[in-house]
Amino acid sequence: MALRRNCRLLIEPPASATGDIAFNLIVFFLVCASVQPDSGRKQTIPKAEQTEQKDQQTDTISVELTRQAVFLDGDPVTPSDFGPRIKAKLDARSNPAEKVVVVKSKPDTPYNHWIAVTSQIEDAGGIVTLQLEEEQTVTVP
Amino acid sequence: MAMGDIAFNLLIFFVILARAQDDSHLQWTPAKASNLENAGHSMVSVVVDNENKLYLNGQEIGVAQLASAIEDQLGDAPAGERTVLLKVHHEAIAQRFEPVIEAVSEAGGDLVHIVDDVKKK
Numbered sequence A: 001m002a003l004r005r006n007c008r009l010l011i012e013p014p015a016s017a018t019g020d021i022a023f024n025l026i027v028f029f030l031v032c033a034s035v036q037p038d039s040g041r042k043q044t045i046p047k048a049e050q051t052e053q054k055d056q057q058t059d060t061i062s063v064e065l066t067r068q069a070v071f072l073d074g075d076p077v078t079p080s081d082f083g084p085r086i087k088a089k090l091d092a093r094s095n096p097a098e099k100v101v102v103v104k105s106k107p108d109t110p111y112n113h114w115i116a117v118t119s120q121i122e123d124a125g126g127i128v129t130l131q132l133e134e135e136q137t138v139t140v141p
Numbered sequence B: 001m002a003m004g005d006i007a008f009n010l011l012i013f014f015v016i017l018a019r020a021q022d023d024s025h026l027q028w029t030p031a032k033a034s035n036l037e038n039a040g041h042s043m044v045s046v047v048v049d050n051e052n053k054l055y056l057n058g059q060e061i062g063v064a065q066l067a068s069a070i071e072d073q074l075g076d077a078p079a080g081e082r083t084v085l086l087k088v089h090h091e092a093i094a095q096r097f098e099p100v101i102e103a104v105s106e107a108g109g110d111l112v113h114i115v116d117d118v119k120k121k
Helices: A015-034 A079-091 A111-123 B002-018 B063-074 B094-106
Strands: A039-043 A061-065 A070-072 A075-077 A100-105 A127-130 B044-048 B054-056 B083-088 B110-114
Touching (some): A061 A079, A111 A127, B044 B063, B063 B094, B094 B110
Parallel strands (some): A061 A100
Antiparallel strands (some): A039 B110, A061 A070
16 A cells, blocks of 8 residues: 655644733743843942941041032032042041941932932942931920 | 643643743833843742733732842742742832842842843844
């Protein structure tokens, strides 16, 4: 008995499967898009501790942030000058404990301003520490 | 053939469902910064959205409960595996986001600010 040889090398997939294939492709790309890795900036903030406000004897660098301005040790600084100036201050200190920079923000300071300034402090080798004001309720008898 | 498709779809369905910390439904715009690095895998994500609401792993939470909730999520994870992703809307104000940063620090989390690269348009 002679067997018929199948010479059809190209076989089209059944048309009914195209819907399934399209659906699987959509799901595949959806999953790929949702698991894209995030990129960001690591920040090490020392653990919170409550300290009484006292006269600053040590010459810790302080940065004060308002809605748009930056003050370095009380002096107003333009955003373009801030990076080089904080770097110069930090480079003059060799001891890591002296590289702590206390950042105090006004309540209305926006996050994009805050992250831009703290990024520059860290890039210059500083250690960011936040100074938060604690709300206290005092009951008068 | 169809059995394979069904199994595959069920698998993907449960994989998506298992992502309990999904916060992709929240609306926020990242701030821009330079020198970014890959945030890696994290068990905890904290979001301050464009309505100033606070979320932990996609669930709304108050700032007073945040530190203890993060501690619960991190458990006894060793150092290096205690990453907390912080996603703050670029216009959120310090009064809102600073207590959140303090809470992450209090819970012993390794803070990573999720931001966009300043070079990216």
